[in-house]
Amino acid sequence: MSDMTALAELTQAADLLTQAKSICILTGAGISAESGIPTFRDKQTGLWENYRAEDLASIDAFERNPQMVWSWYQWRRNLVKDKQPNPAHHALFKLQQWAETEHKTLALITQNVDDLHEQAGSKVTHLHGHLWRNKCSGCDSPYTEPVDYSQDSLLHCPHCEGLIRPDIVWFGEMLPQQEWRYAEHAVNDCDVFISIGTSSLVYPAAGLLQVAKQQGAAIIEVNLNPTQNPLVDVELAGKAGEILPKLVDAL
Known part of the structure; x- marks a missing residue:
């Protein structure tokens, strides 16, 4: 032009x-x-280079392997925290x-x-949704406790013991x-x-x-x-x- x-x-x-x-x-x-x-369309890097974003950002993936999905989001959060x-x-x-x-x-x-x-x-x-917010995968309650983004241990809901997930709209939701x-x-x-x-x-x-x-x-x-x-x-x-x-x- x-x-x-x-x-x-x-x-x-x-x-x-x-x-x-x-x-x-x-x-x-x-x-x-x-x-x-990085955009979702970009190739994953480092530990995640063998995965597609679409295979990690879904309720099926979280139900199948919650630890993997949570770890990936903690990695993404650390990637963007200083941007x-x-x-x-x-x-x-x-x-x-x-x-x-x-x-x-x-x-x-x-x-x-x-x-x-x-x-x-x-x-x-x-x-x-919001990368820096979390919610319960069971009862949908917002999870307001501080989260250490350098750790990737799974967290549980104080109301129903459900697993905590990122408050993000996943594929199919x-x-x-x-x-x-x-x-x-x-x-x-x-x-x-x-x-x-x-x-x-x-x-x-x-x-x-x-x-x-x-x-x-x-x-x-x-x-x-x-x-x-x-x-x-x-x-x-x-x-x-x-x-x-x-x-x-x-x-």
């Missing part, structure tokens, strides 16, 4: 945001990858502040389980109802839908873009590798950490 084309796309995106009353933003693994957090928000996260916080000042509605929704949006100051709704209802409402209400760092392949979240388009919203995509999705109106190709600060500056 030429510099002139990129500038025209950026200007068009800024114009759409300025005109919008309600904005919905969906972020995916690409935005966290820029902070050094910091990047310029894209900070730009989204500025965008939320701008929307508030301009009396616009802005819903920030993420498929990511890290807390980098929160670290940057944003209010965000998590569709796939339903999304959390309250968060999904919020996302559906935000998408049905928006004038502009921005997809950032997500392939829009993982359902049901991927369906949000289609719903937004069907009810007349303009679609902006920010992606290092554009998806070539015919529903996208404005394609901002490149790193979110480079594009989003420019977009905020253009408002």
Whole structure:
């Protein structure tokens, strides 16, 4: 993409945001990858190189071998514990502040389980759960005791003795109802839908873009590798950490 084309796309995106009353933003693994957090699609490394993420992040895997799944999540937590928000996260916080000042509605929704949006100051709704939270696999109660992330011993629920698991949506599980209802409402209400760092392949979240388009919203995509999705109106190709600060500056 030429510099002139990129500038025209950026200007068009800024114009759409300025005109919008309600904005919905969906972020995916690409935005966290820029902070050094490996995506699920990346090959596993070290002890886990013979496993696929899909074989570890499921209720079947946990029932079959809870120790292995818990150990893998403790390893992932240690992998990301020192990671910091990047310029894209900070730009989204500025965008939320701008929307508030301009009396616009802005819903920030993420498929990511890290807390980098929160670290940057944003209010965000998590569709796939939280890496740093745990719950009981038996009675679903939140597990609020401190967890030593350097240890991988299995933990038990103080209420029912069930095994403690990460509070994350695994393959084959339903999304959390309250968060999904919020996302559906935000998408049905928006004038502009921005997809950032997500392939829009993982359902049901991927369906949000289609719903937004069907009810007349303009679609902006920010992606290092554009998806070539015919529903996208404005394609901002490149790193979110480079594009989003420019977009905020253009408002």
